[in-house]
Amino acid sequence: MDNQTIKQLLNTGILAGKIMMESGSEMYRIQDTIERILRKGGLSQPEVFLTPTGIFVTARDIFYIKMAEVHHSAINLEKVTKVNALSRQFSDNQISLDELQNGLRDINSNTSDFPLWLKLLGAFVISCTLMILFIGKYDWFDFFQAGFIGLFGYLVFNYLNNVVEIQFISEFIASVLIALAAIGLRQLNLINNLNYLIIGSVMPLVPGVALTNALRDLIAGHLISGLARMVAGTLSALAIGGGIAVVLRFLL
Incomplete structure (x- = not known):
């Protein structure tokens, strides 16, 4: 050769x-x-x-x-x-x-990515359906509100991710705005349960694929990449949870 x-x-x-x-x-x-x-x-x-x-x-x-x-x-x-x-x-x-x-x-x-409108539609569907899945009962009153807040949060995350290019900061700010929007809806008596709404709305931000791939890499013996991806996924989860916790701690 x-x-x-x-x-x-x-x-x-x-x-x-x-x-x-x-x-x-x-x-x-x-x-x-x-x-x-x-x-x-x-x-x-x-x-x-x-x-x-x-x-x-x-x-x-x-x-x-x-x-x-x-x-x-x-x-x-x-x-x-x-x-x-x-x-x-x-x-x-x-x-x-x-x-x-x-x-x-x-x-x-x-090879183009999915258009933004389709991603936002996906965020809407994920937010309202996973809220029902996680709480274990049908909360139709908060169903559409969860979808719209999840859509709003993902839109903010997508914009910040293109501007800041640091995923953890984008996730933190998006989760803060999600919590603020949820509290605002509760003040207007437009939702029944604040916790249910927040649980569903942050789901589009959760790095599920990254964490799954990290676990599969660890099982396959790629320890360096598996641990690195696991740490990145954990930091993302902490950023999302931290944004929610900060708002709930000081406004409730």
């Missing part, structure tokens, strides 16, 4: 892994995808080392090592699905290495 092909293979594996990591995939899935690409490309003993902020790829029978820094992480499972599909097509000889690399670049550049 010539040096140019080896470099292209490493670059393609790195690109696939970086897209998946930035889209919120589990570490073991990223490692499996990169190793599958490298083995199919002709590297018999690939070596892949992953951290939450970096990817290192090489093989025992070559003298090259490729690394990439991961600056941010979000949840976009559509990208993860598309990368998995492309890597399997490459493994089944349906596409060439050039087609795989071009396809990954297209996924990285042209």
